[in-house]
Amino acid sequence: MSMTDIIVRQETADDIRAIDVVNLSAFQGEAEAVLVTALRKSEDFIPELSLVAEIDHRIVGHILLSRAHLDQPAGQIDVLALAPMAVVPSQSHRGIGSALVRAALTKAASLGWRAIVVVGHPEFYAKFGFEKASRWGIQCPLPVPEESVQAIELIKGALAGGGAIRYPLALTEFFQQTKGAS
Numbered sequence: 670m671s672m673t674d675i676i677v678r679q680e681t682a683d684d685i686r687a688i689d690v691v692n693l694s695a696f697q698g699e700a701e702a703v704l705v706t707a708l709r710k711s712e713d714f715i716p717e718l719s720l721v722a723e724i725d726h727r728i729v730g731h732i733l734l735s736r737a738h739l740d741q742p743a744g745q746i747d748v749l750a751l752a753p754m755a756v757v758p759s760q761s762h763r764g765i766g767s768a769l770v771r772a773a774l775t776k777a778a779s780l781g782w783r784a785i786v787v788v789g790h791p792e793f794y795a796k797f798g799f800e801k802a803s804r805w806g807i808q809c810p811l812p813v814p815e816e817s818v819q820a821i822e823l824i825k826g827a828l829a830g831g832g833a834i835r836y837p838l839a840l841t842e843f844f845q846q847t848k849g850a851s
């Protein structure tokens with residue numbers, strides 16, 4: 670398989686079952702598939718930022734970015750929360766996850782979003798320019814290790830004011846139930 674075989678595109682209604690299967694198999698449990706379903710129904714869902722990776726017409730990966738906020742003393746700013754992302758185990762370590770992140774960053778920037786926050790493996794996300802969120806004084810209310818909370822500016826200076834992350838409700842509940850295990 671070469672990288673040119675991977676197509677990354679917006680999800681459609683026909684992809685929903687396949688996306689569930691990707692999440693069930695990558696995470697070996699149903700919590701993330703349930704999370705995606707809840708976020709898709711929520712007001713924080715952004716259709717253009719639920720992306721699938723396709724190889725030979727088969728869905729092999731998925732990434733979701735939803736609306737979140739940073740609460741600052743003077744008000745709030747809109748940001749994106751990246752969660753979850755998954756690649757089927759049989760196709761991992763082939764660059765599909767990276768292709769999904771890069772496509773999501775490009776699409777989010779083109780839509781005018783200012784910044785993205787993520788809870789995940791720092792080694793993975795650093796490749797795309799994510800840095801520790803604490804660098805900007807950003808606080809995360811979730812029970813997760815501080816170094817796993819990362820952020821990236823899509824517009825320079827967007828995170829200069831720091832702030833406390835306010836996640837979509839479904840995501841907060843997910844992290845409280847799983848304690849950020851994934």
Ligand SMILES: CC(C)(COP(=O)(O)OP(=O)(O)OC[C@H]1O[C@@H](n2cnc3c(N)ncnc32)[C@H](O)[C@@H]1OP(=O)(O)O)[C@@H](O)C(=O)NCCC(=O)NCCS
Pocket residue numbers: 695696752753754755756757760761762763764765766767768789790792793851
């Ligand atoms: C994490 C995940 C999305 C990566 O997808 P992928 O298609 O394998 O990613 P890529 O091939 O672009 O990059 C692989 C690199 O990511 C990094 N990486 C992947 N999983 C990692 C992990 N659990 N811990 C640390 N780094 C990891 C490694 O640097 C890896 O490099 P390698 O292939 O040389 O070992 C995929 O492995 C997955 O679905 N895992 C289970 C679900 C999950 O943990 N999702 C992320 C949290 S929401």
